[in-house]
Amino acid sequence: MSAPRPRSAGCADVGGTSARVAIADPSGRLLVRGEFPVSEHAGDPGGLIDRLAALLGHLAEQAGLSITALDALGVGIPGPLERAAGVVTLSPNLGWHDVPLRSLLSARLGGLAVHIDDDANTAAIGEGWLGAPAGEPNWAYVIVGTGLGAGLVIDHRLYRGAHDGAGELGHTTLVPDGPRCNCGNFGCLEALASGTAIAARATAALERGAESSLHALAPPITAAQVFAAAAGGEALSASILSSAGRHLGWALANLVNLLDAARVVLGGSVGSAGGAYLEAAEAALRRAALPSLAARVTLTPSRLGDDAGLLGAAYIALYPDQPLPRTRPR
Amino acid sequence: MSAPRPRSAGCADVGGTSARVAIADPSGRLLVRGEFPVSEHAGDPGGLIDRLAALLGHLAEQAGLSITALDALGVGIPGPLERAAGVVTLSPNLGWHDVPLRSLLSARLGGLAVHIDDDANTAAIGEGWLGAPAGEPNWAYVIVGTGLGAGLVIDHRLYRGAHDGAGELGHTTLVPDGPRCNCGNFGCLEALASGTAIAARATAALERGAESSLHALAPPITAAQVFAAAAGGEALSASILSSAGRHLGWALANLVNLLDAARVVLGGSVGSAGGAYLEAAEAALRRAALPSLAARVTLTPSRLGDDAGLLGAAYIALYPDQPLPRTRPR
Numbered sequence: 222m223s224a225p226r227p228r229s230a231g232c233a234d235v236g237g238t239s240a241r242v243a244i245a246d247p248s249g250r251l252l253v254r255g256e257f258p259v260s261e262h263a264g265d266p267g268g269l270i271d272r273l274a275a276l277l278g279h280l281a282e283q284a285g286l287s288i289t290a291l292d293a294l295g296v297g298i299p300g301p302l303e304r305a306a307g308v309v310t311l312s313p314n315l316g317w318h319d320v321p322l323r324s325l326l327s328a329r330l331g332g333l334a335v336h337i338d339d340d341a342n343t344a345a346i347g348e349g350w351l352g353a354p355a356g357e358p359n360w361a362y363v364i365v366g367t368g369l370g371a372g373l374v375i376d377h378r379l380y381r382g383a384h385d386g387a388g389e390l391g392h393t394t395l396v397p398d399g400p401r402c403n404c405g406n407f408g409c410l411e412a413l414a415s416g417t418a419i420a421a422r423a424t425a426a427l428e429r430g431a432e433s434s435l436h437a438l439a440p441p442i443t444a445a446q447v448f449a450a451a452a453g454g455e456a457l458s459a460s461i462l463s464s465a466g467r468h469l470g471w472a473l474a475n476l477v478n479l480l481d482a483a484r485v486v487l488g489g490s491v492g493s494a495g496g497a498y499l500e501a502a503e504a505a506l507r508r509a510a511l512p513s514l515a516a517r518v519t520l521t522p523s524r525l526g527d528d529a530g531l532l533g534a535a536y537i538a539l540y541p542d543q544p545l546p547r548t549r550p551r
Numbered sequence: 552m553s554a555p556r557p558r559s560a561g562c563a564d565v566g567g568t569s570a571r572v573a574i575a576d577p578s579g580r581l582l583v584r585g586e587f588p589v590s591e592h593a594g595d596p597g598g599l600i601d602r603l604a605a606l607l608g609h610l611a612e613q614a615g616l617s618i619t620a621l622d623a624l625g626v627g628i629p630g631p632l633e634r635a636a637g638v639v640t641l642s643p644n645l646g647w648h649d650v651p652l653r654s655l656l657s658a659r660l661g662g663l664a665v666h667i668d669d670d671a672n673t674a675a676i677g678e679g680w681l682g683a684p685a686g687e688p689n690w691a692y693v694i695v696g697t698g699l700g701a702g703l704v705i706d707h708r709l710y711r712g713a714h715d716g717a718g719e720l721g722h723t724t725l726v727p728d729g730p731r732c733n734c735g736n737f738g739c740l741e742a743l744a745s746g747t748a749i750a751a752r753a754t755a756a757l758e759r760g761a762e763s764s765l766h767a768l769a770p771p772i773t774a775a776q777v778f779a780a781a782a783g784g785e786a787l788s789a790s791i792l793s794s795a796g797r798h799l800g801w802a803l804a805n806l807v808n809l810l811d812a813a814r815v816v817l818g819g820s821v822g823s824a825g826g827a828y829l830e831a832a833e834a835a836l837r838r839a840a841l842p843s844l845a846a847r848v849t850l851t852p853s854r855l856g857d858d859a860g861l862l863g864a865a866y867i868a869l870y871p872d873q874p875l876p877r878t879r880p881r
Contacts, residue, residue: 383812406839
């Protein structure tokens with residue numbers, strides 16, 4: 222007996238600053254969508270869950286559907302999490318600890334099936350469904366924003382590892398005596414090439430009295446401000462982005478040498494921002510990867526942008542546990 | 552229709568110094584075996600192929616079989632190679648360039664089916680069939696001898712990558728301004744932690760006039776001599792092995808963080824030699840891997856030793872294109 226034909230699904234992408242919610246049809250069209258800030262619910266999973274459920278109900282109504290007409294709800298959320306159990310083990314950004322998200326949401330939604338996954342994984346799944354690498358068997362999605370993570374697609378499936386822990390590219394050690402990382406180690410890629418690292422590098426340079434037009438900005442300096450200044454020709458910002466991008470490219474070369482990935486898709490606010498960061502990453506990747514692989518690997522910024530995570534959350538709800546499609550969508 | 556039941560297969564492990572040949576039964580018992588030095592055939596693929604074919608014929612006779620009674624011949628050989636085409640693209644150690652090994656061997660053996668694979672891959676397959684990780688879905692085999700490579704097992708299959716190029720752990724860049732590697736890059740793991748690197752580090756230290764009992768040995772110093780001296784308490788040797796092992800452990804931590812491999816099996820003459828090298832590698836792995844992964848990953852020296860490559864070559868001949876068994880052998 223084959224699985225029933227999917228109808229439509231709810232999807233949510235819960236980030237560090239906002240939660241985005243939508244209803245998707247089986248082809249990945251987002252029929253209706255909404256958003257709310259999560260900062261109001263820091264340390265209050267119940268409040269966030271209530272708000273998410275209410276927004277989903279409102280969106281279903283807008284789409285002329287009832288919650289029970291949905292196949293399921295898919296949720297991407299920063300991990301670590303226990304996917305099978307549906308529990309968010311720890312989410313420092315949300316202030317959560319051992320939250321049984323799946324059962325709480327399902328109870329709040331009249332028993333609707335809920336699937337949860339790490340937000341880097343859902344974004345990779347979204348890209349593999351409808352983005353540049355759709356239909357390709359072996360590639361990697363790398364998300365760079367506040368943090369840095371990866372989703373690895375191997376033989377058309379998101380690869381999760383022995384304990385659902387794969388893809389921690391951000392904790393690749395590059396410089397053993399480098400800056401301290403949130404994980405407690407030193408010189409991890411995340412501490413060298415993430416948005417947080419870029420902002421910290423700029424702040425430290427300004428505190429050391431480096432010459433820069435960034436001094437005119439009110440602290441704290443953000444990665445977005447460093448990107449904007451570099452695009453306008455500001456030298457300190459350009460140099461910080463080049464250094465961060467070089468470290469990213471170095472880690473991508475190691476990934477490509479190990480996995481022979483045909484493509485790396487860069488997503489997230491920093492990963493898709495281009496400029497000196499992307500240029501330096503690409504140059505370092507081509508230089509440090511083995512020549513036979515360097516000549517063939519493709520580095521592309523995400524085409525789906527912020528929607529990748531929502532679409533991936535829809536995919537895990539519509540097609541639970543299925544591999545990615547082997548063909549590109551028409 | 553199911554595949555015919557395997558009977559027995561020839562297998563060969565062609566290394567930089569010797570070629571080992573055997574006949575294996577379907578359970579991985581090596582019925583008869585032989586060996587010859589390959590140095591006599593440097594730059595002479597025809598000579599090596601003749602000798603390999605003659606030895607296989609002799610072994611078959613010893614086992615009371617004819618060549619035509621074999622299912623196939625599997626060959627592990629240092630790459631890079633084009634597996635599907637059966638061509639060794641380049642083998643610097645053998646002095647080969649674009650050798651159509653599969654068709655030449657098959658023609659010399661009356662049309663016997665021949666399967667070839669990279670020697671790190673065949674060793675990984677042998678370990679996955681009959682070694683410590685047999686039956687496990689996600690783990691890595693790392694071979695350290697003259698060079699350094701890896702075979703990645705993902706969901707019970709050897710993972711080959713987008714262009715049969717996966718597993719180049721030896722060309723992970725660790726120290727961008729480090730020693731030059733054979734690949735043309737600088738600071739690759741192979742240039743920091745292989746047998747060649749250990750010997751080079753010892754030679755350079757002696758040339759700089761470092762105090763050491765190694766001065767009593769006739770040059771060139773080998774990695775085996777450094778291991779022997781370190782085991783006897785020689786300080787320079789112990790320090791060289793600790794540094795090499797620390798670099799290996801650092802790269803293994805990056806691999807474990809990326810792939811969430813449940814186990815790493817260390818093979819090859821250096822990888823399975825233990826001592827200060829293994830201790831330093833294990834300490835660095837546990838320190839640099841994320842705590843949740845560091846606590847669970849197992850690091851084990853190969854149990855099959857040199858036979859891993861022969862057994863993996865037998866497996867690809869007996870069970871071509873099949874995944875590894877999901878259960879441990881009885």
